[in-house]
Amino acid sequence: MTNDVKNVHNVHKANDTGIAHKAYDLSHLTVLISGASVAGPALALNLLRHGAQVTVVERAPELRGGGFAVDFRGHVHRKVLTEMGIWDEIHARQTHMGRQMVVDADGAPKVDLPSEMMSGDVEIFRGELARLMYERTRDRAEYVFGDSVATLTDTPHGVDVTFDNGPARRFDLVIGADGLHSRTRSLVFGEDSGHLRFLDHYVAGFDVPNHLGLDRTGRVYSEPGRAIAIGNYDGDPDRAGALLVFRSERLSYDRRDVAAQKRILADRFAGTGWEGPNVLKALETADDLYFDAIAQIHVDRLTRGRVALLGDAGYGATMGGMGTGVAVVGAYVLAGELALAGGDHRTAFAAYESRISAFAKGCQKTSGNAGPFFAPATERRIRSRDRMYRLLSSRPLAAFFKRLTEKSATNIKLPEYPA
Ligand SMILES: Cc1cc2nc3c(=O)[nH]c(=O)nc-3n(C[C@H](O)[C@H](O)[C@H](O)COP(=O)(O)OP(=O)(O)OC[C@H]3O[C@@H](n4cnc5c(N)ncnc54)[C@H](O)[C@@H]3O)c2cc1C
Numbered sequence: 001m002t003n004d005v006k007n008v009h010n011v012h013k014a015n016d017t018g019i020a021h022k023a024y025d026l027s028h029l030t031v032l033i034s035g036a037s038v039a040g041p042a043l044a045l046n047l048l049r050h051g052a053q054v055t056v057v058e059r060a061p062e063l064r065g066g067g068f069a070v071d072f073r074g075h076v077h078r079k080v081l082t083e084m085g086i087w088d089e090i091h092a093r094q095t096h097m098g099r100q101m102v103v104d105a106d107g108a109p110k111v112d113l114p115s116e117m118m119s120g121d122v123e124i125f126r127g128e129l130a131r132l133m134y135e136r137t138r139d140r141a142e143y144v145f146g147d148s149v150a151t152l153t154d155t156p157h158g159v160d161v162t163f164d165n166g167p168a169r170r171f172d173l174v175i176g177a178d179g180l181h182s183r184t185r186s187l188v189f190g191e192d193s194g195h196l197r198f199l200d201h202y203v204a205g206f207d208v209p210n211h212l213g214l215d216r217t218g219r220v221y222s223e224p225g226r227a228i229a230i231g232n233y234d235g236d237p238d239r240a241g242a243l244l245v246f247r248s249e250r251l252s253y254d255r256r257d258v259a260a261q262k263r264i265l266a267d268r269f270a271g272t273g274w275e276g277p278n279v280l281k282a283l284e285t286a287d288d289l290y291f292d293a294i295a296q297i298h299v300d301r302l303t304r305g306r307v308a309l310l311g312d313a314g315y316g317a318t319m320g321g322m323g324t325g326v327a328v329v330g331a332y333v334l335a336g337e338l339a340l341a342g343g344d345h346r347t348a349f350a351a352y353e354s355r356i357s358a359f360a361k362g363c364q365k366t367s368g369n370a371g372p373f374f375a376p377a378t379e380r381r382i383r384s385r386d387r388m389y390r391l392l393s394s395r396p397l398a399a400f401f402k403r404l405t406e407k408s409a410t411n412i413k414l415p416e417y418p419a
Contacts, residue, residue, distance in 0.1 A: 039311025041133035046335030071120030182313035201371030315360035336417030
């Protein structure tokens, strides 16, 4: 191992100067990933490229569908997805979302939203993205559904893990890709309260009938402190997706109690104009509800010992923060650094932290306004938002806007990792 580590430093240096490198084999490395949404399967895919032995544990009984479309933008996302071998498939399955506009209570258009802002370069449903990566990895990685890490004990020889249901096991490394409310983070870095910054809004998403007859277009309707967006992303004439955003103090509810979450939404959206009554009716029978705080995760360190955080668990940005793009880049960098370091987690984790932290923070900064953007607090703020977006959708400003949103998504220098 000592020799390996020494070599790794040389190889690493050579890489940064662009000199060809040697590919490293991770077949000796056992890695447990907690969470099978976007970050987890993305890391599995990247680690399998280097031969690692990967186990993914997901609390849900099966791969979770649902969620709005997520987007990728700029050359960094493109490079990472290309290296992962899924760029073409994402393109093939992209939503082709067209015009989105802000409407008034009668559904009359008020403002066009710049498509660069809403859809990036390519957009795909979160559930489809997760499935695509799951399907590419499930034969070579071990997926365990319906279970969760219960305790983690870091030892010099590995991490001893107990589970809620399955037998205890030891892994060389454990990666927390279990989202905003990560149990891995709580177990290793302490309880949520200090890390989760609540941004005064909640977001919900679920399927609704396509009452409006939308065809790859979307509408956003805002009242002070609450908003409903409806979009038809895939041309399905019968189905659309509803996104509900509301301003709120921090709520206390059971995150696994879907009925309680539906009650909160029914209460908050009672009396909403436009499609409000239809959306609430569809909510009653929705079986794919996503409901969460709009919040960000800020931790001092992404790694401790043999455990690292990835995606929303470590640097969650929720809506508008390119959380999906950052998670995928994070997975690529973490696996790449482990490969460069021949599996030595001390070297790899240090490099992962230094490459990803500033990048993720930059993306978090651009996302701070997703709540107030959808649901401005007052009528006056709704009017000034509309004025601003009227300006932004003019052609010269739209180009400027595109550059602005791409800036944080591309603000990272990626080394060439062994393929
Ligand atoms: C069903 C679903 C719908 C979503 N819809 C939207 C949306 O409409 N808009 C939006 O902005 N973002 C949405 N997101 C969040 C979005 O996917 C993430 O912000 C982003 O893609 C980063 O992904 P992630 O994998 O880091 O975290 P997440 O996507 O949050 O995934 C975390 C995964 O870990 C699992 N998990 C949680 N706790 C445990 C545990 N203790 N043990 C094992 N597994 C655990 C979860 O079930 C989930 O599959 C959704 C997430 C999910 C899971």
